[in-house]
Structure formats: C-alpha cells, structure tokens
Amino acid sequence: MDTEGLTEASLQELAGARSFARGLGYRDAVSAVEIGDSWITATVHGTEPYLVELTLDDPGGLSGECDCPYGQEGNFCKHLVALGLTVLAQRESLPRQRKAARRRGQDLDAWLSALSRDELLALMREQIGEDRKLRSRLELRASSARGDVSGVRSRIRELLDIGPFARYGYVEYADARAYADQAGQAVSAIVALSRSGRAADAIDAAREAMRLLADAVDSVDDSDGGLGQVGDALADAHLEACRAARPDTEELARWLVAHALGAFDDGLIDIDPLDYEDILGGQGMSTLRELATKAWRSKRKGWAEKALMERLAKAGGDVDTVIAVYAADLAASGHTHLLIAGELDGAGRTEEALQWAVRGIRDTRDLATVDTALVDYLCDRYARAARLSDAVALRRDHFRARLTLLTYRQLRAAAQAADCWPTEREKALTLLRADAEGQRHGSRVLIDALLDDKDLDAAWQAATAVGADDRQWLLLADQARADRPADALDIYLRLAEPLTQQTGNTVYERLVNLLLSIRDCRRRLGTEDEFAAHVQALRAAHRRKRNLMRLMEEQGM
Template structure:
C-alpha cells in the first residue's frame, strides 16, 4: 500500500508521471463510485474490470489498493489515479458526502440496536444464506465457541480447499488473491481459537493448516506472494499458541526438527526453531540439538540438515561444530575452506584460519577454477605477517593457472612489494609469449601478451609483439594512441585502417567513432607537418558522404 495526499500533485507523486498520464485516459472508465466515511470505492474498466479503493484519513492522507496486477504489487496504478481524479472533480462536496456516509452508519447501528432479537436473528440468517464467506466465518466462531475442534478443523479444511477457485485443478493468477484472502480467514480462526482459551487446539489446527497449505501452493499461481504471506502469519499463529499452551517440550522439539527438515510443508512456512527457545526450555533445547545432530550425521550433505546444524551451532557459539558441518562437504574450488577460515577468524583463531585457507589452495584441483576470494584472503594474510615470498608464489601460481590482466596486475603488485618484479616479470612474459606463439590471434581477441605489455607502459615491446604475433583492433588502437607522439607515421597507418570500414557504415554511434579517429588522424598529420594531406582527406570524405548529415555535423563541430 502506498500513501500520500488527495491532490493532483499528490496523485502524480504517488503514481509517477507515466501512470498518472495513463490514468487521465481512464476517467470515463470509472463507475459505481461509492463514498464512505474515510473510503471511496469504484469499478474501473480496463483490460478487465478492477475493484479500486481509496482510503482517506482525517488529516488528508491518502492510500489506495487496486486488484489489477500492477496494483497488487503495491503500486499506485492508473486505475487509482482515475478514481482519485474523479473524487477531486467533486472535492467541494466531499466533506458533505463523508458526513452523510457517517450518518448512514450511525443510523444503521441505531436501527440494528433497536431491533427485537427475533428480527435481528432473522436478518442475520438472511445474510448468512446469501453470503458464503460470512457463513463460513460465523460457522468457525460457532464451532470454536462450543469447543467443537472437529468442526473448526472441518471449516479450516474448506477454507484451504482450492476447489472453488481452481480451473482444471489450478488456481490462476486472477483467482489467487481471492484464494489467499480465504486462506487468511483460516489463520484468523486459528488465532481466535488460541486467544479464546484453546491454544492447544490451535496448535493442532495450525499444524494441519500448514500441511494443507503446502499441498495447495503447488497448484496456485502465487506470483504476488499472497500464499507466502499467509504462511508467515500461520507460523506466527503457531508460535503464539505454543507460548500460550506450553506443550510438551520434547514433542515440540521433534516437530520443529521435522519441520526444518521438510517433513511438514517442504519449506513453504519459514519457522526458526530458535524462536521457540522460551517455550522449549533447557530440556526441549537439549532434545532439539540431539535430534539435529542425529539427522545431520545421517545425511551430512543434506542442505536442510546442514542449515539446521549450522544455525544451532552458531546460536550456541559452538565454532567447532559449525566447522564440522562445513568440513563434511567441502567444495572443490576452496569456497567452503574460505567460509571456515572466516568463522575461525571471528572466533579469534587466526592460526587455524590460515591453515584452512592454505588447505583450500592445496586441495583445489585446478587453480584456474579456485574461488578468487580465497586467493585474495590468503594473500592478505601472508602480506600482514611479511611472508612476501609466499605471497608472490601464491600470485604466481594463480597467474600461471589463470592468465588474465587482473592476475598479471596482482602478480606485479606482489612482486614489487617483495622487490623482485624484474625477475617475475620476465617469467610471466615468457609464459605469455609461449602462449601467444601457440595460439596467435584467436577468435576472442589478440594475444594477451600485448595487453600485459601495454599495462606495463612498455609501448615499444607491445608494438613489436603486435607486429610479430598479431593484435586485434582494440589493441592496435591503444598502441596507436600511446605511440602517436613518438611514431606518428605508424600511428597514422593504424588510424586510417580502422577508419576505413566505418566509412561504409551508418548510425550515430559509428559517426562518433569515425570522428574520434579523424581527430587522431589530424593530430598525426600535424606532428608529421602534412596538414594539407589531412585537409584533402577530409574534403574527399565530405564529398563522398555528403548525405550523412549527422556525420557532417559532427565533423563541423570539430572544425573539419
């Protein structure tokens, strides 16, 4: 739900410019407007017929809900804008209409209060016969009042039945909200049961409702998350009932473990066993831990078992158990080792953390696939204690397994810190040169050797490597840019080659790239003392491409 003020500016602020503009086109689609004391409802006909409601408070605040898909996501949609503008059009009479609605409510209440019991009962029976939702709510209240748990559970099963909403056995998006509203009534009944002095019965009803809701959710389009919200309130209702009823702690512990392992609702309803610590007490928590350990030992790689064990161990400050849980299912890329190292660091056990990180590197089958965060972690630990040779060796091994510009830079930084970069650089370039000789220019770009040399600002060596082994257009452009001051003739040849294919293409992005190259070409001619050649080149270019107005405009802006 979104809130704001009932003004045109307020509506625009709530909806945003786009929805506000679209809402202007729906003014004629608003019908059945009903103004109450603090609310306005209407029907707005769009792709379908939507029910729209604005809520007004006494301070002028405004909120709105619409059952269109966009509105269900909590947005102030175009249908709400249309109703808001319709109300604004009659704003002068709005206070009187709200007052009239207030008087109607008061008159109705006075009339109902004055009715004899028989007439009031007759009226209620008439409404119950016509309104199925009202009948179900009252049946739940009646069953609860007379202590009829079987009746309450029967009504709850009806409320959670998807049958009335399902087409071909599935509740479509358009009907999902209505089903979620009805399922919410079941939860309300469970809460009422608990608060009326029947919390033990409420526990039984809540657990049954969890199973029924879990069975239903696979057959409902819950894109809006309505069923998930019902599940959250159902979990709260169960906890409230347990705190009131104080059930057997060992039985509750067994149920909580079963729920956590997916034996109850397969994860639809999120229940944290630790929320029940005050209900379980020392004996129940002991049982909970014993059952969790037993389950984990039976399936050390099970996600639910690991999650439960980890949660309980962390809550109890049991770092060794947390580590044991992770260590039972180590990943092959060192990620789990890194998590363990982090847990040990948090417990002040830095030496053990370092050993786990080193173990992660050793046990990684292929350093090309190692979790790079583990490499960074271990490097940082080596650097802190001045183990510089180990830090360099780590970066060297990672670079050799995974030669990228990043790993090259990391090796360079480590080697410079250890004052051994010249030797390390020669080894790294030898590896890159051999790799370039094997692959030459591949489908994904030029030799990585060229990039490394460019990053070292060794332009001459990069130029030689590009000439001998080839380079892609990106690399040649960088080379030309960096060499232009000292080798303008060589750079000019590159710029002209890169510009030629662009002259055969169209589009503003192409024109911007072409003009950028022309600026570089002009600078080369200036350095070579041949500005007349550039002027002739531009003149010929303008003559051939005179229909490309945007290109000519960009050239004129640069004085060409």
C-alpha cells in the same frame, strides 16, 4: 482533510517517469469513482478492469493500491496515476466530497449505535443472506468461538482446497490471489481458535493446514507471493498457539526438527526452531539439539541437516561444531575452507584460521577453479605477517592457472610490495606471449597487460606480431595518438569504415567519436583538408540518417 499531498508532482514521484507518462493515456479509462473521507476508489479499464484505491491521509503521505499485476508487486502503477489525475481534474470539489463522505460515515455510525440488539441481528442476517463470502467468514468465526474444533478443521480443509479455483488441476495466475485470500481465512480461524481457549487444538489445526498448503503450493501460480504471506502467517499462528498451550516439549522438538529437515516438503513455511526456545526450555532445547545432531551424523552432506546444525551451533556459540559441519563436506573450490577460517577468526583463533586457508589452497586440485576470495584472504594474511614472498608465490601460481588481466594485476601488486616486480613481470609476460601465440584465449591478455603497464611500444609490437581485437586497437590508438598520429589515424579509419554501413543511435555515437579522433589526428598531421573531404563524402552518402547528421552537426562536422 488536507489534499495538498495529491499533486501531479507527487504522482510522478511515486510512479516514476515511465508509469506517469503511461498513466496520462488512461484518464479516459477511469470509471465508477467513489470518494471517501480519506480514500478514493475507482475501476480503471486496462487489459481487464482493475480495482484501484488511493489513500490520501496515509501517515507516510499519498499511497495507493491496484490489483493489476504490477500494482500487486507493490508498485504505484499507471492505473493509480490515471485515477489521481482524474481526481485532480475536479480538485475544487474534492474537499466538499470528502466532507460529505465523512458526514455519511458519522451518520451511519450514529444510526447503527441507535439500533436495538434485535434490529442489529436482523440487519446482519439480511447481509449474510445476500453476501455468501461474509456468511462463510462469520460461520467460521462462530465455529472457532464456540470451540467447534471438528467444524473448524473441516472448514479449513475446504478453504485450502484448490478445486474451486483450479483449471485442469492448476490455479492460474488470475485466480491465485482469490485462493490466497481464502487460504488466509483458514489462518484467521486458527488464530481465533487459539484465542478462544483451544490453543492445543489450534496447534493441530495449524499443522494440518501446513500439510494442505504444502500439497497445494505446486499447483498454484504464486508469482505474486500471496501463498508465501499465508505461510508466514500460518507459522506465526502455530507459534502463538504453542506459547498459549505449552505442548509437550519433546514432541514439539521432534516436530520442529522434522519440519526443518523437510518432512512436509513445502519450501514455503519457514519456521526457525530458535523462535520456540522460550517454549521448549532447557530440556526441550537439549532434545532439539540431540535430534538435530543425530540427523546430521546420519546425513552429513544433506543440505537441510547442515543448515539446522549450523543454525543451532552458531546460536549457541559452538564454533567447533560449526567447523565440524563445514569440514564434513568440503568444497573442491576451497570455499568451505574460507568459511571455516572466517569462523575461527571471529573466535580469535587466527593461527588455526591461517592453517585452514593454507589447506584450502593445498586441497584445491586446480587453482583455476579456486574460490578467488580464498586467495585474496590468504594473501592478505601473508602481507599482514610480512610474508611477502609467500604472497608473491601464491599470486604467481594463481596467475599461471588463470592468465587473466586481473590475476596479472594482483601478481604485480604483490611483487611490487616485495620489490621483485621486474623479475616476476618478465616471467609473466613470457607466459602471456606463449598464450597469445597459441591463441588459446581470444581476449589476448598480453596486449591488455602491456597496456595496463603503460608500456605502449611493447603493446604495439605485440599487437602487430600476434594480433589484437578492435577494442585493444582502439586503446592503442588513443594512447599513441599524440606521438604516432599517422599510425593512430590508420586504426581509426579502419574501425570507422564498417560502422558507416550500419544503422542505430549507438552505432552513430561510436562513429562520431571515431570521427572526432580522426579529426584530431588530421590536425596533428596538418591534413585538415582531407578530413573536410572525408566528412563531405560521408554527408553525401548518408544524408538520410538524420540522427547521424544531427550528431555530426553538434560536433561541428
């Protein structure tokens, strides 16, 4: 009955600082606390009443669940924090209450064990008379156990009917969880049917449930993924039933292919045909591949058809078929060519891989839209093969198509490796100067490129000639401050002025950083008195901006 795991520190660690702080304000909203041997439940009143449960002796330590939206996503929410803090307030009595709960549980178990069969039946009948949900679950189990297939399937249809939960034909978020819980009962019935010796009937029931769930999913707000979990469980139930019943392999193969190609249009139940390989056997897998191939050949660009063929081909180590699938629908960006090259590299067919990469560049009509990963791949291959001039040529063409700082850097790296950067640089800068003069790109890559080259004088001249944005002027000032403090000071003063008319902590931080740079320039110029006057004027004009005043004081201004 260790309760050391429940501490303020553990609550804060699980919830995070934000949820923990918010939980502090919900302690008065906790009611109906019930303490068991290893669990504690309560109702916490937030936007609506939420059911909250803390588990004290979980193998992984303290844990909890809450049915609020945030808690349903698996988070340790503020409501759990509030319950934990409420329990900690009565920490001294907690061991005693847990001991009493355990004793009550033992007493109940002993009493039930002592009852006769007739007494237990009477008790059960009493409970199902008072609890309709319990009665419904037991009726379904009874139908499954006695092999009442018609009754089970009728009940499954009822459980998957959205009618009782839908408002105007749609199940809202607030009711989606209850619907998902009910749909989960249908899966349990299918599993029970399978395990009662009626696996073949369970297969049919599972497939009908899949169709019903597919019909329902678009009419349910499944934000929490409850129906997704039901779909996963339903797929598992179908697989289990197939393993038990061993259905006709050709029929199973046809059904699996139809499902993979979206015949049921559910988008919810993910079934991997390869999970059925042990059931299908050699003949069934052969049929599966034949059907998948036929479907793909009739619709080579179909997403589902391509995905199925690719999955089967990769599982079988059939690289040529994988390539054929990719090659049937080549992307204009060259991305598909890159995928093919990767597959061929994996198979040790490096020369073919290189050919496909080269073809990808050649087939791309506009290098501005090419998959940059393909360019990187091909340049890497050129470099490893000592084809440095080819790498430079490709980087040059890519730079001309895009004119970005990244492509400039990549061209520089390739040209430096090939020992031809001075020539390539002059050509590249000529293009960037023309681009800057035409002002086709607001970012003016020319300035960024010169700054990246550490060519400060050229960058300054270019900025003066064609203009620069504030970010670039700031970079120029920072780099020039030591040698050209007067020029840098003019820039800092110009950038600081509009900030004095704005508010907000981010603005204040930027302004103070500029003031620090201004102070440094004034010191270099020997005009500290002018900086002091500047600061005094700022303080007088903006004394009501308390956060700005605080930041300035922290920097000795």
